[in-house]
Amino acid sequence: MMETMxxxxxxxxxxxxxxxxxxxxxxxxxxxxxxxxxxxDLAAESTDEAMARAFARWSSVRAGxxxxxxxxxxxxxxxxxRLRRRRREMRRPMEPPIWEPPTPRPDLTAAISRLSxxxxxxxxxxxxxxxxxxxxxxxxxxxxxxxKSRLSRALERLRQxxxx
Amino acid sequence: xxxxxxxxxxxxxxxxxxxxxxxxxxxxxxxxxRRRGRWLAAxxxxxxxxxxxxxxxxxxxxxxxxxxxxxxxxxxxxxxxxAVEVDESLGEIxxxxxxxxxxxxxxAPPAAGDLDLAGAEQLLxxxxxxxxxDGLPFSDSPIIYLGExxxxxxxxxxxxxxxxxxxxxxxGEQTTTDIVCVHSDLQxxxxxxxxxxxxxxxxxxxxxxxxxxxxxxxxxxTAVVTVTTDTGxxxxxxxxxxxxxxxxxxxxxxxxxxxxLDRFGAEISTHEFTLGPVQGTTTTLGA
Numbered sequence: 001m002m003e004t005m006x007x008x009x010x011x012x013x014x015x016x017x018x019x020x021x022x023x024x025x026x027x028x029x030x031x032x033x034x035x036x037x038x039x040x041d042l043a044a045e046s047t048d049e050a051m052a053r054a055f056a057r058w059s060s061v062r063a064g065x066x067x068x069x070x071x072x073x074x075x076x077x078x079x080x081x082r083l084r085r086r087r088r089e090m091r092r093p094m095e096p097p098i099w100e101p102p103t104p105r106p107d108l109t110a111a112i113s114r115l116s117x118x119x120x121x122x123x124x125x126x127x128x129x130x131x132x133x134x135x136x137x138x139x140x141x142x143x144x145x146x147x148k149s150r151l152s153r154a155l156e157r158l159r160q161x162x163x164x
Numbered sequence: 165x166x167x168x169x170x171x172x173x174x175x176x177x178x179x180x181x182x183x184x185x186x187x188x189x190x191x192x193x194x195x196x197x198r199r200r201g202r203w204l205a206a207x208x209x210x211x212x213x214x215x216x217x218x219x220x221x222x223x224x225x226x227x228x229x230x231x232x233x234x235x236x237x238x239x240x241x242x243x244x245x246x247a248v249e250v251d252e253s254l255g256e257i258x259x260x261x262x263x264x265x266x267x268x269x270x271x272a273p274p275a276a277g278d279l280d281l282a283g284a285e286q287l288l289x290x291x292x293x294x295x296x297x298d299g300l301p302f303s304d305s306p307i308i309y310l311g312e313x314x315x316x317x318x319x320x321x322x323x324x325x326x327x328x329x330x331x332x333x334x335x336g337e338q339t340t341t342d343i344v345c346v347h348s349d350l351q352x353x354x355x356x357x358x359x360x361x362x363x364x365x366x367x368x369x370x371x372x373x374x375x376x377x378x379x380x381x382x383x384x385x386t387a388v389v390t391v392t393t394d395t396g397x398x399x400x401x402x403x404x405x406x407x408x409x410x411x412x413x414x415x416x417x418x419x420x421x422x423x424x425l426d427r428f429g430a431e432i433s434t435h436e437f438t439l440g441p442v443q444g445t446t447t448t449l450g451a
Contacts, residue, residue: 022188034181035174044184048191055195101180108173127171128178158170 018058022051025068033075036124038099038113042079050075066135073139076121083117111161119154122147383424383432392421 026047033043050071054061061067103109112120125136126147133151137144424432 018192019188022191023186026186027184030184031178031181035177040182040184043181047184048187048194051191052194055192058195101177103173103176103180105173105176108170109177112174112177123170124174127167128174130171155167155170 017062018055021054021062021067025071026051029068029072029075032072032124032128033079034099035101035128036076036121037079037117038120039079040099042082043075046075046079046082047071049078066138069135069139072125076140080117105162108158108162111158114161115154115157119150119157122150123154126151385432392423 029050030040030043030047033046034040037043037046053074054067054071061070064070100106100109100113112123115123121140122136125131125139126133129135131139133144133147136147140147142150420437422435422437424434
């Protein structure tokens with residue numbers, strides 16, 4: 001059976017305000033995710049999914065303290081879920097990153113790519129967004145102390161791997 | 165490696181990310197489908213409701229009436245009939261080859277992955293997932309439907325082959341003796357559990373704009389129902405506890421036809437109603 005109902009009420013979910021939010025933040029969320037995941041396609045898919053969920057419950061998301069953080073968190077969790085499913089389906093460890101951005105420091109880019117996803121997410125949010133440890137913890141659903149330890153380990157590893 | 169140096173490099177990386185075109189229209193359409201899907205998923209979750217209701221009954225003693233929180237003992241009475249929406253920003257319930265557990269009480273330390281750390285919480289119910297065989301993409305659904313409860317917190321644990329995820333749902337206040345509202349951090353909704361009232365508008369926020377619940381005592385072999393209104397709108401859903409939901413749109417519909425189908429798609433019965441005027445949070449049904 002097919003769903004045939006079209007519901008005009010649903011599309012009137014304050015699209016004007018959501019549209020503003022979408023246009024202000026969508027590209028940034030996508031790019032931060034792409035750097036984190038090393039997978040622009042998955043980043044775009046995850047951002048779209050998170051934005052769709054935000055739209056579906058826009059009045060609630062908008063009323064929250066950090067809608068952009070909410071979208072990032074949903075998108076990140078969605079991406080993690082997708083990666084887990086890929087891993088289970090393929091019955092082997094998570095694939096290595098499939099994209100590395102061209103930069104003036106390819107050695108550093110490669111070292112960042114070799115970080116675990118957990119560590120890379122902390123590094124990217126902390127450095128690119130300059131978020132506090134508490135904000136990063138909230139965005140990733142981990143304890144602030146975990147943010148601190150992951151950041152410390154990630155920086156130490158980068159120090160070791162990058163040729164100064 | 166200094167943070168400033170790393171930040172500068174990451175900004176270079178960010179600038180080199182390939183452009184991705186805006187997809188605002190597609191995103192809003194996805195959002196609309198998701199919103200609709202929440203209610204369709206509600207109907208399809210009958211197995212979860214009944215399954216968990218039985219499981220919870222093994223742990224808690226029903227007192228009658230709408231679920232009562234016994235905070236002193238850290239437990240919650242749970243009977244079938246209410247939808248709980250989880251905070252999906254925390255992730256999604258994983259049910260494939262997994263288990264679903266319901267916990268109540270104080271929040272445990274957030275170190276996911278070790279059930280021993282959930283010490284302060286009390287296990288209310290657990291069961292194998294009754295979700296995955298409904299033919300609907302539950303793994304994509306942000307909603308898990310439980311039994312009914314009133315105030316308090318319920319924590320949902322989805323355990324799966326590669327670990328487990330943890331979610332929290334907040335149960336809101338009981339607004340009347342017939343209508344219970346349920347909240348998560350992000351969304352809320354109201355419902356009428358096992359009520360003599362034959363219809364009622366779901367009464368809160370976005371969810372309350374156009375939904376009517378209709379308890380019609382569907383045949384037990386009902387697998388799905390098709391709901392058609394005289395405005396030409398129609399959709400299908402799986403009923404929960406003999407209750408179907410009608411989305412009224414702009415509330416201009418006057419008549420509704422509900423056809424029950426068995427699992428093979430054969431028509432079992434058809435029920436036609438006239439919708440009375442919406443008064444407060446309820447409406448009436450006529451033949």
